[in-house]
Amino acid sequence: MLSLYNTMTREKEEFTPMNPPFAGVYVCGPTVYGHSHLGHGKSYVSFDVLLRYLRYLEYKVRYVQNITDVGHLTDDADAGEDKLQKQARLEKLEPMEVAEKYTASYFRDMDLLGNLRPDISPRASGHIPEQIELVKTLFEKGHAYEAGGNVYFDVSSFPGYGRLSGRTADDQRTGTRVRSADDKRNPRDFALWKSAGEDHILQWNSPWGWGYPGWHLECSAMAMRYLGETIDIHGGGLENVFPHHECEIAQSTAATGKEFVRYWMHNNMVTVDGRKMGKSLGNFTLLRDLYQRWEPMVVRLYILRSHYRSPLDFSDEGLAGAKSGLERLISFKSRLGSPEKGSASEAVLDLVSRTETDFRKAMDDDLNTPGALASLFEYVRAGNILLEGELSEADKHQMTVLLDTLATDVLGVQLASESSGGSSEELCRILGELRGYLRKNKLFQEADKLRDDLSNAGFSVRDLPGGASEVTADL
Numbered sequence: 001m002l003s004l005y006n007t008m009t010r011e012k013e014e015f016t017p018m019n020p021p022f023a024g025v026y027v028c029g030p031t032v033y034g035h036s037h038l039g040h041g042k043s044y045v046s047f048d049v050l051l052r053y054l055r056y057l058e059y060k061v062r063y064v065q066n067i068t069d070v071g072h073l074t075d076d077a078d079a080g081e082d083k084l085q086k087q088a089r090l091e092k093l094e095p096m097e098v099a100e101k102y103t104a105s106y107f108r109d110m111d112l113l114g115n116l117r118p119d120i121s122p123r124a125s126g127h128i129p130e131q132i133e134l135v136k137t138l139f140e141k142g143h144a145y146e147a148g149g150n151v152y153f154d155v156s157s158f159p160g161y162g163r164l165s166g167r168t169a170d171d172q173r174t175g176t177r178v179r180s181a182d183d184k185r186n187p188r189d190f191a192l193w194k195s196a197g198e199d200h201i202l203q204w205n206s207p208w209g210w211g212y213p214g215w216h217l218e219c220s221a222m223a224m225r226y227l228g229e230t231i232d233i234h235g236g237g238l239e240n241v242f243p244h245h246e247c248e249i250a251q252s253t254a255a256t257g258k259e260f261v262r263y264w265m266h267n268n269m270v271t272v273d274g275r276k277m278g279k280s281l282g283n284f285t286l287l288r289d290l291y292q293r294w295e296p297m298v299v300r301l302y303i304l305r306s307h308y309r310s311p312l313d314f315s316d317e318g319l320a321g322a323k324s325g326l327e328r329l330i331s332f333k334s335r336l337g338s339p340e341k342g343s344a345s346e347a348v349l350d351l352v353s354r355t356e357t358d359f360r361k362a363m364d365d366d367l368n369t370p371g372a373l374a375s376l377f378e379y380v381r382a383g384n385i386l387l388e389g390e391l392s393e394a395d396k397h398q399m400t401v402l403l404d405t406l407a408t409d410v411l412g413v414q415l416a417s418e419s420s421g422g423s424s425e426e427l428c429r430i431l432g433e434l435r436g437y438l439r440k441n442k443l444f445q446e447a448d449k450l451r452d453d454l455s456n457a458g459f460s461v462r463d464l465p466g467g468a469s470e471v472t473a474d475l
């Protein structure tokens with residue numbers, strides 16, 4: 001049974017979705033005004049593993065991850081300039097060009113890291129009507145007030161504010177910078193809608209005049225739009241607990257009168273010499289730069305070697321360790337080859353079931369990926385010993401299936417048999433097998449077409465005695 005640490009209750013709890021087998025997951029996505037760094041990589045790999053594991057457990061998951069393209073201000077609260085508008089000025093682009101450019105960059109970096117795409121990636125700028133509706137409801141229910149064209153959430157009207165972060169009203173006051181807008185009744189109040197000056201490019205008409213939504217509003221509006229008023233799991237980085245998630249809870253719960261989120265999950269940060277890696281601190285390493293030195297799968301394995309709730313201290317030794325781990329997995333996979341299905345021996349069935357049990361035990365314990373990896377490497381060790389003896393094709397097949405399921409399907413670590421990537425030897429082997437298969441099954445027309453096509457494309461095909469075929473590249 002999967003248990004997850006719930007930031008709200010500060011306990012590990014058994015995960016039971018509201019409407020099994022369906023499970024709704026919302027994760028705060030990127031603000032698209034720059035390339036992703038390793039900190040983003042850690043966060044989205046962690047939630048990707050959650051998604052993959054839930055699917056392995058046969059839940060039907062809808063995974064929503066937003067794209068913030070408006071309203072996120074440079075001070076991460078209610079003051080400063082819109083991050084996208086500022087970047088647009090620096091790059092002499094339209095804000096929406098900035099959004100497109102860095103959304104594409106984000107997905108490219110995450111694809112390389114092996115993260116599955118969300119089922120829905122809603123843009124804040126594409127959900128302005130939903131956000132305006134939510135503000136209207138908050139007005140009607142007495143949780144919002146207008147001041148100088150801005151609309152604020154009245155925190156004193158919502159007693160649950162501070163429960164997620166454990167911050168008392170005093171902490172919150174001292175935590176709020178004095179720069180906060182002075183038309184607020186209370187420094188803890190936060191913006192739902194900001195009035196826009198003429199220089200603000202992204203603005204929309206609303207019952208309160210021209211303006212744009214406060215940053216927290218989009219997640220409430222889009223999570224509820226796609227996952228309902230109560231959602232199963234909401235994730236994000238630890239730095240989102242306060243104020244972002246606290247504000248989301250206040251807005252959603254005040255509007256619907258229902259519990260907003262059943263399980264809150266937060267991912268810890270990447271540190272550099274003990275300090276948080278972040279854009280504002282200038283100590284970040286972009287994923288695209290890291291990929292020049294380390295294969296994306298090495299970076300993924302490196303992230304998975306620590307628990308998502310632990311900080312990950314950035315080091316080249318750590319990455320080198322992950323690289324040798326990845327090589328061990330890859331060489332085990334290529335030792336197993338591409339065997340055929342059949343019934344496996346007792347010894348292999350026993351190893352496979354023991355490994356799967358240990359792996360699941362670790363993953364069930366709040367997604368303990370270091371523990372899951374330990375069971376996988378123990379499997380490789382034991383499997384390599386078995387490979388020294390006599391193993392049937394069926395045995396190897398059984399072992400390959402388990403490796404592919406746990407390492408690739410659940411943990412998302414792709415095990416290409418050559419680390420050089422896109423190996424032509426591997427391709428030739430597959431094509432040779434295909435021609436052999438076609439001939440064996442007397443599909444001579446297809447087999448000959450494949451041979452002719454290959455020869456036109458610069459490959460030689462040689463049929464070997466016994467029905468197999470060998471393909472080589474004439475390069």
Ligand SMILES: [Zn+2]
Binds near residue numbers: 027028029219244
């Ligand atoms: Zn959010």
